[in-house]
Amino acid sequence: MNIIKKTAVCLLGTCALVSAANAGGFTRGEADTDLLYEDGTFVVRGGATYVSPHRDYDTIGGVSATDDRYTEDYVIPSFAAKWRMSDNFSCVVSYTQPFGAKSEYGDEAQAADRNADIAAFAAADPADPGYAGLQLTAALGGNAVITSEFKTNEFGGTCAANFAAGPGDFYAMGGVFLQSFDYTESKDFGTLNLKDDSAFGYRIGAAYEIKEYAFRAELMYRSEVEHKASGKFTVENAGLAGYFGVPVGTQFDSTGGGSLPQSLELNLQSGIAPGWLAYGSVKWTDWSVLQTLNYDIDNIGPQEKNFFWKDGWTITAGVGHSFTENVSGALQLTWDQGVGTGADIMSDTWTLGAGTQIKAGPGVLRLGAAVTYLTSGSQSTADGADFDATANGDWAYAINGSYKIAF
Template sequence: MVIKGIATLSGATALSLLAMAAANAGGFSRGTADTDILFEQGNFNARTSVTVVSPERKIVSGPSNVGHDYADSYVMPSLAAKFRISDNLSCAGTVANSFGAASSFDAPRAQAAAFPYTMYGKLDETFTVMEYAATCAVGFDLDKGRLSVIAGAYVDDFDYDLSVVIPGTGGAPTRLPVELGGTAWGWRGGLAYEIPDIALRAQVLYRSGTKIEATGTAAGGLGYAEGEGKLPQSVEAKFQTGIAPGWLAYGSVKWTDWSVNKTLDLTTNLGFSSQNRYYWRDGWTIMGGIGHSFNDQISGTAFLMWDRGTSTGWDLHGDVVTLGAGLIMKDGFGELRLGGGVSRVGSVKEDKYGDGSSNYNYAVGSGWSVSGLAGYSLKW
C-alpha cells in the first residue's frame, strides 16, 4: 500500500525537533545534529536554520538577586549538507550548537564561603559548545523496506566566559574575567529501518560523551586558567509513519546521561578557583507530533514535548513542557521553514547549601520560554 500526499512532509520531523531543542530541554542541551538529512531524496541536499530562544528564570528566594531574571536569550545556528555517493551510501556534514548556557546577574550572586570554591560573587557566565560532524549511512535493501547503518565522528568546540567579583585590597571588590576554550572528539552510531511508500522510518542513534579540558586566560591575560567538565552520552529512538493520505505521525524518546555532570572545575594561577556543583540525575525527553500536507506546496506540523528536570537540589534545572508548530513552504528553488515553540519551565529550588541563618540556597519560580526558527533547504 502507498500512502499518497505526504511528499511535502519530508523533513517535518527535523523541523519540529529543532524547535523543540531550542526550548531549554534537558540540562544544557540545545540543538542536535541534523542527521535526518541522510534520508532525504536527491543527490545533494542542504539545510540551514537559525533559532532564537528567550527563556525566563526569575529568582524568587535566595541571598541575592531576588526578583531578577538571570537567563539570557541566545541564538542557535544549524547547518547540514548531504552528498549521495552511491545508491547505498550517503554522507553528511553538520554544524550544530549542541550544548550551552548563559546567565547574568544585577548584583554579584552571593555564595556560601563555607562551601569550597564558591565564595566569589558571580556576575555573568556563558558557555557554548559547537559540534562539527561528519556522518554516513550505508543502506541495504530488504525484501520489504531498507535497513541503514549510521556511523560518524564529531568534534565539540567549547568556549567559556566567566566574570566574578573577588575580594580586593582595602575591602574593594575586583572584577575578574576568565576565558577558556577547548575541543574534544566523539562519535555517533545507529540503525534505521524505512518503508518509503508509507513514510515509515524507525531509528536508534547513540552519541558518545566527551570530556572537556579547556585552557585560557584570567584577568585580561594577566593570569592562566584551566577548567574541566564532562558532557553526556545519549541514546535517542525516533519513529515516524504515514497514517492517512497527507498525514504523518512521529515521536521520539531520548535518554541523556546527565548524571556524569557533577562539577565544572576552574583554577587559575592568581589564587582564584571556582567550582559549579550540579550532581544531576539522568535526563529523559519524550516528544510526539502530527504533520499534515495541505497541498503540494504547503505542509505543517505540531508537537508536544516533555523533558524531565535534572536537578537534585544542587542547582536550578526543572521540568519543561513545550508546545510547538511549524510550516514548510515550497518555492521554485527549495523549501522555506518557519517554526516556533512555547515552553513552561517548572519551579525548582536548591537545598544543599546550608539552612537557618547560614542558608545560601536559591529558588526560581515557574516561567515561560519562547523560541522561533527560520530555515531554508535545497536539493538537486
C-alpha cells in the first residue's frame, strides 16, 4: 500500500491547483492547510494561479452587443509554512487572497447604464426619499459604472492536534485569520475607494485519516467576515463639481460595510487500487449574506450596489494516478451552482482540470491547468440590475504552479 500513500500526498495538492477557475461567486484562493497532513518538521510551499475569464454580453437592452469581455484577468498568490512541534501537534501560517473581482465595462454597457438611470428617474415618485438624487443623476446624463474592483488578503494561522483512533488518526483543527478589504469603483461622477485593513475570522475542522489506504475525510468550516470600510470619493465630473460648488478632484469622506460569506466543505479521498486514488468534495458557501453593498458619501448620501445572491454549492469529483515514484497526476470535474438571481449574471459553471506533481531538485513542483464553461444567463433592472443584458455560454482558463520544500 506504500505507493497509494504517496499518491494521496501528491493528489490532494493537485486537486487544489485547478480550483480557482471554478470557484463560485467572488471566491478566489483558499488557505493551504493541506500542509498539516504532510511529512516533515518544516514544510514551505508557495505558488500562484493565473485566471482568465472571458465573459461578455450577447445582448444589452435587447440589442446585439459588440463590447469586449467585461471580466478581467487576475492572479491568486498562495504561501504556507508548517512547523511540526511534536508527533501530535502541527501549525501552519498561510497567505492568500480569498475573495475578489475585477470588471471593466464597454461603451455599450455604459450607455445602457446611463439610460437606465434616466428611465428610473422618469418612473420615480417625487415623494420617494431618493427622488432628488435620481433627479440630479438624470440631469447630468446618468452615472454609469466604468470599472469596479475589489480584493481581499488573508493572513492566517491554523493548528492541528492528532491522536490514534482505531486503524487511523483523528485530527482536530482550528485557527484564526486577518482579512483586509479594498474596493474601488469608477463611475461617470467620480471614483470611490473603500478600505478595511483588519477584520478577523476563524476556521475549525476535523478529519480522520488511515494512511495505509490513503483514506481521508475532512470537514472544514470558515467563518463569515464582516467589513466596516472607510475611504474617499473623488469628484471627476464637472457638472457634479459645479452642483456642489467645488473643483474637480475634491474628495468627500465615505463609509461602507458588508459581509463576506461563511462556508463549510467536506473533502473525501480513498485509494482504490495500487497507485490510484479517487477524491471528491462538496462545499456550501453562504453567498445569500451578500444582498447589497451599502455605502454613504458625504454630501451625496447613501448608495447601494445590488447583488441579491443566493447560497452556492460546489461539487468536485476526480481521480489520480501515480505513474512513477516521482511523477503523478490527476483529472477532475467540478460543477458550481450559480449564485445570481437576476441583478447580475453569475450562472452555473463546469470545470475540467488536470494537474501533475513532479519531484524536482530539493523539493516538489506542482503544475495545473483548467478550462471552465460559463453557462448562459441574464440580468434585468426588474431584478435589481443596472441594465438589461444577456450572456451566451463563455469560457474561462486557469494555470497554476507551486513549489514545496520539506526538511
